[in-house]
Amino acid sequence: MPKIKAVDAFEILDSRGNPTLSVTVALAGGDLGRAQVPSGASTGKHEAVELRDGDPHRYRGKGVRKAVTHVKQVLGGALVGDSFDSQADLDQRMIELDGTPDKSRLGANAILGVSCAYARAVANEERIPLWASLPSGAEPSMPVPMVNMISGGLHAGGLIEVQDFLAVPHGFQTLADSLEALVAIHHATRNWLVQKGYRLTGVADEGGWGPALESNEAALEALTAAIAMDGLESNVSIAIDVASSHFRVGNSYRLTSEQRTLKRHEMIDLLASWVDRYPVVSIEDGLDQDDWEGWVALTQRLGEKVQLIGDDLFTTNPKRLAHGVELRAANSVLVKMNQIGTLTETFEVLRMAREAGYRAVVSARSGETEDSFLADLAVASGAGQIKIGSITRSERLSKYNRLLEIEGREIADAT
Ligand code: PGA
Ligand code: ZN
Numbered sequence: 022m023p024k025i026k027a028v029d030a031f032e033i034l035d036s037r038g039n040p041t042l043s044v045t046v047a048l049a050g051g052d053l054g055r056a057q058v059p060s061g062a063s064t065g066k067h068e069a070v071e072l073r074d075g076d077p078h079r080y081r082g083k084g085v086r087k088a089v090t091h092v093k094q095v096l097g098g099a100l101v102g103d104s105f106d107s108q109a110d111l112d113q114r115m116i117e118l119d120g121t122p123d124k125s126r127l128g129a130n131a132i133l134g135v136s137c138a139y140a141r142a143v144a145n146e147e148r149i150p151l152w153a154s155l156p157s158g159a160e161p162s163m164p165v166p167m168v169n170m171i172s173g174g175l176h177a178g179g180l181i182e183v184q185d186f187l188a189v190p191h192g193f194q195t196l197a198d199s200l201e202a203l204v205a206i207h208h209a210t211r212n213w214l215v216q217k218g219y220r221l222t223g224v225a226d227e228g229g230w231g232p233a234l235e236s237n238e239a240a241l242e243a244l245t246a247a248i249a250m251d252g253l254e255s256n257v258s259i260a261i262d263v264a265s266s267h268f269r270v271g272n273s274y275r276l277t278s279e280q281r282t283l284k285r286h287e288m289i290d291l292l293a294s295w296v297d298r299y300p301v302v303s304i305e306d307g308l309d310q311d312d313w314e315g316w317v318a319l320t321q322r323l324g325e326k327v328q329l330i331g332d333d334l335f336t337t338n339p340k341r342l343a344h345g346v347e348l349r350a351a352n353s354v355l356v357k358m359n360q361i362g363t364l365t366e367t368f369e370v371l372r373m374a375r376e377a378g379y380r381a382v383v384s385a386r387s388g389e390t391e392d393s394f395l396a397d398l399a400v401a402s403g404a405g406q407i408k409i410g411s412i413t414r415s416e417r418l419s420k421y422n423r424l425l426e427i428e429g430r431e432i433a434d435a436t
Contacts, residue, residue: 022104023143025048028097028135030089035388036062037176037226040085043390044092044134046142054142058130059359060388061182062226063264065310065333067341069362070301072128088131095127096135108143108156112136112365118137121279129362133318136364137394150393150431155401157368159375162409163196163428165189166398166421167260167303168203170210170230170247171240174264176387177231180279186240187408188248189302196428200421202253204412209247217243226387228411236279241299248300260303263292266333268311274309283401285326286316289322296327304332305355316350328380337361339369346377353380356404358395371402382406389416393423400427 027047035041042058060071070092099118101422105111115135119127120175144154152161174184174317188206190199214221214232223233241259248257265288267435268275273285285308292307304323308315310333312371320329332355335341339361354374358367374381383399385408399407407424410417 022106022312023139024100024104025100025102025139028132029292030092030098030131032085032089032111033057035390036414037062037388039083039249039388040080040087041388041390042085042092042130042134044138046135046138048142048146050146052142052146054140054145056137056394057136057390057392058134058205059386059390059392060130061357061359061386063333065266065336065360066330067310067333067336067338068360069129070123070125071130071359072125073351085128085130088128091127091131092135096131100135105139108140109365111139112363114247115363123224129359132362133359136362137358140364141394150427150435151397152400152427152431157304157365157396157401157403158372159403161289161400162403162405163192163424163432164405166196166199166203166424167229167382167406167408168207169170169411170207170244171234172227172229172231173234173237175267175425176227177225177229179277180231180233181237181240182268182276183237183240183261184267185227185260186244186260187260187262188244189258189260198217200412200425202251202257204243205251205414205421206247206253206257209250210243211249213243213247217289218334218423224413225410228417229242234278237276238295241295241301245299252299258300258302260328261301261328262305262332264309264333265306269309269425285312289315289319293318293322296323301327303328303330304352306334308334310334310336313344313348313350316345319347320350320352324349324352327346330355330382332357332362332384334415335370337367337370339366342370342373342379346373346379351379353382355408356381356402357382357386358398360387367398368402371404381404382408384408385410385420386415391416391419393419396420396423396427402426
């Protein structure tokens with residue numbers, strides 16, 4: 022039973038230059054674990070609360086000194102000296118110490134930092150890799166990556182509305198082979214865009230290209246062409262994250278870049294037409310986060326053909342996923358630890374998805390750190406898929422490179 026000797030935290034910066042937490046947990050046996058907490062931009066309404074200081078004189082109100090204090094004094098004060106039977110035991114204790122349904126008192130960022138740092142300390146104490154130590158209750162496996170190539174929405178200045186256009190590999194033997202193909206497509210996408218006269222001045226928040234395309238569909242054309250330029254049509258398909266809650270106005274979806282507004286059924290028609298005309302195999306947040314009725318209709322229409330992922334819809338929340346499963350809304354869930362705030366609840370969502378026959382995609386946030394925890398989580402949970410962003414920017418690469426390390430060294434060693 023690992024006993025907690027010390028808990029510490031300090032403020033660091035994430036990949037957008039916003040403050041976030043670095044948390045350390047020390048065990049009585051001498052081992053340490055550290056974790057850094059990610060942060061979203063296109064956050065769902067039903068996510069657990071990320072506690073920010075709100076002091077306009079520091080980081081435009083985004084400081085996390087209160088959350089740091091909560092880790093050191095409230096959580097540290099209560100947990101130091103105690104032993105825990107399991108991760109679930111620790112996480113339950115923190116949920117009780119917080120006492121709110123959305124972790125708004127102590128902050129989901131504070132609680133998640135301790136949850137993950139403790140898991141790492143335990144793995145270090147056991148002298149085994151993190152993925153082998155995490156109590157996922159599932160068979161570990163290497164996930165297939167869906168990789169961001171073109172970005173829009175809140176991650177790329179809103180030039181188009183759909184947030185991510187991603188490439189999904191299939192039929193590759195290893196993650197290393199998949200990544201080689203995906204890097205080639207990232208280059209081909211750039212070359213295609215430049216040839217067509219688009220100006221590229223850098224990459225978006227998750228490392229995808231963010232050109233001023235004339236429509237959302239133009240991004241599908243670009244990515245389809247890039248895949249063909251590399252002759253990879255039979256090995257690579259397309260996924261999109263519509264993130265539609267972020268351009269819903271009233272009961273409609275406003276495509277400002279195309280100067281048109283769609284009703285729910287027109288939005289479903291548009292998505293269906295993309296599935297018919299492009300190699301789209303996965304659609305995330307195709308409809309608004311509270312439109313359960315629309316999601317049921319969307320799932321009836323496209324659920325047999327493509328993966329329909331709920332991100333803002335489910336917010337990694339066991340209660341919201343249970344509701345969706347009951348209604349048969351969506352057929353897959355996006356899993357982001359900081360949407361719910363503890364590892365135990367994250368594993369609970371993954372378990373529920375497995376039992377309901379829903380697929381799961383373990384996902385990073387648009388604001389990330391160099392922490393590679395997510396890679397170990399994806400392997401440990403056997404989720405099958407991971408979404409980290411693009412293959413540029415080191416906060417993304419830390420996860421891909423950790424997956425390559427697990428694939429190349431640790432899985433081989435373990436078998
Ligand atoms: P976020 O974006 O981290 O800004 O929420 C990721 C996503 O929507 O999947
Ligand atoms: Zn999303």
